[in-house]
Amino acid sequence: MAKYARIASTGKPKVVIIGGGFAGLELVKSLRNAEVQVILIDKQNYHTFQPLMYQVATSGIEADSIVHPFRKVFESQKNFYFRMAEVQCIDTQQRLVETSIGLIRYDYLVIATGATTNYFGDAQMEKNAIAMKSIDDAISLRNTILDNFERALQLDDEEQLNSLMDYVIVGGGATGVELAGALTELRKHVFPKDYPELDFKSMDIHLIQSGGELLKGMSPEASKKSLQFLEEMGVKIWLNRRVKSYDGYTVTLDNGETLITRTLIWAAGVTGNPVKGLRPESILKGNRLKVDVYNRVEGYDNIFAIGDVAAMITPENPQGHPMLAQPAIQQGKLLGKNLVNLHHGKPLTPFVYKDQGAMATIGRNKAVADLKLFKKDIRSQGFFAWLIWMFIHLISIVGFRNRLVVMTNWFWNYFTYDSGNRLIVGKKQENIPITETITHKTVI
C-alpha cells in the first residue's frame, strides 16, 4: 500500500507546484498572502539562475552564487512548504502526486517542470556530449575543460592535442553564443598564462548553427552583430550546418566534413519535460503541455502548467511562447492571482505576454540587446548593451548576498583580465581515454 508523504495539513486548499525554476518560484511568491497551503516539490533544494550558468562553466563565477536554497528564499512565507523529492507520476483521479518520499495530495496542481535537453533521439550524442541544463552540467564542463589542458600537456601528437584543446559548440542560440564568447576570452586572457607550455594559437572554438543566423528570435541587427563579434574574436562559425554524428572524438557534419574534439557542448535544443500520468492528448509536439489562456492544462479543471513546459497556442504565438525566463515569470505571477480567484469563484484574467526583449552577452564590453521600453523597440549592440546586460542580470539574481558575490567576481574578472574559479572540484565528463598509440617521447 502506498504511503503518504508527511506534510502537516493546514486545512487550507493545497496548491502543489512541481518544479522551482523561474515559473514555480514566481508562483510561490505570488501566493504569499493567499489562504492556501503552498507545497513546492523539487529534486534539488535550490533554485538555479540559469542565465549565468555559462559563467560557472567558464570559471567566471562560483556555482554557489547563482543558486539559492528554496527554504531560504521563502523563509518568511508562512504558507510555504518545501519537499525535496523526485516526482514519479500523477494520479489525476485521486488528485495525488506520487513521489520518492510518498504520495502528496493536491487540490490544485501546477506543473512547472521546465524543459530538458533535446538530443532529437540521438543516443550516441546524449552519451558523448555535455549539456548545459543544470549546475551539475556547468561544473562538469568547467572541470572537463581544465582537465583537458592538464592532459594535453602530456601529448605531442597534433591530432590528439587538437582533440583535447578544440571545442565544438552545437547551437547558435544564447547559450551557444555566450559559451563561445566566454571560451574565446579565456583563450585570449587566461589559459596562456595558466598553461605557458601549450600553444593556444592551435585552440579552435567551433560554433555550429543549423540555420542561417545566430540568436534566432532576436532582431536581425543582434544576429548580425553577434556573428561579427564572434568572428572578430576568432570563433569558427558554421552556419547552415548540422551535426550528423559524434562518437566522442569525431564530429561528422551533414555535408560530410569532420571536426575532431573530445568536448562537444550540446546547446541545440530543448524539449518540454512533462510529468507522467497526464492524458496524451494534452501533450503537444515538443513535449509541452497544451494550456488555455489561464495556463490550465487542456482536459483538466485543477491542473495548470507554466513556463517552458506550457504551450499556450494563440494567434500571436502559434508555437506557444518562447521558452525563456520572461514568459515563465509572467505566467507564474498571474497564475497566483488566478488560483485565488478560481477558489473564490471569481473570474480569471487571461494571460497576455509582455515581451520585454532579449539579450545575450558575447564578451568583454560586447553584448546585443533588443529591449522594449515604453512600447518602443530599443536595439543596442556593443558596450551599452553589455552594461544593460550586466545590470539586468545582477538585479535578477535571487538574494542580496549572491548579488554581492557575483558583482565582486565580475569587477575582479574585468579589471584583472582573470577569472578566479579555475578549479577541478567534483565530477568531470569521462571522455574517451587517450589511445596507447600516442608516442610519449622522453623529453625530460
Added chain:
Amino acid sequence: MAKYARIASTGKPKVVIIGGGFAGLELVKSLRNAEVQVILIDKQNYHTFQPLMYQVATSGIEADSIVHPFRKVFESQKNFYFRMAEVQCIDTQQRLVETSIGLIRYDYLVIATGATTNYFGDAQMEKNAIAMKSIDDAISLRNTILDNFERALQLDDEEQLNSLMDYVIVGGGATGVELAGALTELRKHVFPKDYPELDFKSMDIHLIQSGGELLKGMSPEASKKSLQFLEEMGVKIWLNRRVKSYDGYTVTLDNGETLITRTLIWAAGVTGNPVKGLRPESILKGNRLKVDVYNRVEGYDNIFAIGDVAAMITPENPQGHPMLAQPAIQQGKLLGKNLVNLHHGKPLTPFVYKDQGAMATIGRNKAVADLKLFKKDIRSQGFFAWLIWMFIHLISIVGFRNRLVVMTNWFWNYFTYDSGNRLIVGKKQENIPITETITHKTVI
C-alpha cells in the same frame, strides 16, 4: 616499458615537490628566484586553505573561496611547472617519481604529502564516518547535514528522527571544536527558520574527546574556556571517552553507553601520508618521515620532507613538530633557501621552529587564542580573540579575490545571522537507508 611524463627540461636542476599544501606552496614561493626547475605534483589542481574547511561544511562560505589553483598562484613564476597527477611510488636509485602520467625525474625530491585521517585501523569506522581532510569531505558533510533534515521531515519515530538530527563529533581538537561550535550556531539561528516543521530542541550535538580536556596542546585557559563556551552553547561534551564502534547508526562508547546518529564526524587524529618506495627505517610511528634539522629524510642525500609528513625529532620536540600550518610554512620557506645553498655547496641553516601560537574559533564573538608576540605569551578568550582569529585567517587566505569573497560572506553571516550556502550540490554520504519498519502515518 615505463614512459616519461612530458615536461620540457630547462637544463636546470629539477626540484620535484610532491604535494601543494602549506609546506609545498611555501617552498615553491621560496624558490621563486632560484636557478632550478620547480616541478609541483598534486592530485588536485588547487591549494586548499584547510583552516576554513569547517566553514564550508557548515554552509558558511563557498568551497571555491578557500581553494586556489596552483597555476594561478604561480602564474608569474617562470621556473614553476605544475603537473596534476597521482604519485604511485618513488625510485630513489634512478631518481624517478612514478606517477599516473608517467615517470618524472628529479635531482632533489621534496615530500610534502601532509597527513591523512587516522582511523586507527577501524575499517568499519572508515566506512561509516565522515572525515574532514579535503574539500570533497567538507562539501559531502554540508550536503549530508542538509539532506538529513529533508529526510527527517518524513519521520515521526523518535529514535529515527534523532538518528538524522543528532550529530556526533569525535575528537576535541581544533576541527572538532570549531565544527561543534558552528553546528550549534546553525541550530540556533538558521535551521529553525529553514525547517519550521522540525523541533530543533531535540537536535543534539555530541563532542567526544578521549582526553580530559579540549584543544590539547593549547594553554589551560584556552582548553577550559573552549569547554565552557561550548557547554553554554549546548554542546554535549564527553571527556575521557573513546568510541569503541560505529555501525553507521549506533555509536558505542568505551564505557558501554550508546548514542544514535547517522552522521558521525571523525576528527580524532591524523597520520602521516608518505609516498611508497622509501626505506622502512625512515618511517617513524605515525607514518611520518624521520628528517634531520635540514628536513632531509634520514638515509638520503637529496630527498627531503616538510610539513605534517616530516618528523624532526629534537629535544624540544620529541614527537616532532605539531602537525599544523605554521611548522609547515616555516619549513617550506627555509628549505627553499637550503636547497639553493646545498646546490652551491654552501652550508645549510638548521630549522628552528618559531611557535607563533594557536587559536580556535568557537562561535559568534567567541574564540580562544594563545599568541606569542615579541616573545611574550598573550592569551585571550572571547571577543578579542575572535577578532584576531578573523583577521589572521583573512590575511592568510591565498588570493585577494578569495579574501574579498570570504569577507563578504562573513559580514553577511554576522549581521544577518544567516549563512547562505545551504545547498545540496554534489555528492553526499550514503548513510544507512531509513528502515521500512518506520510508520509513515497519513497526516496529509
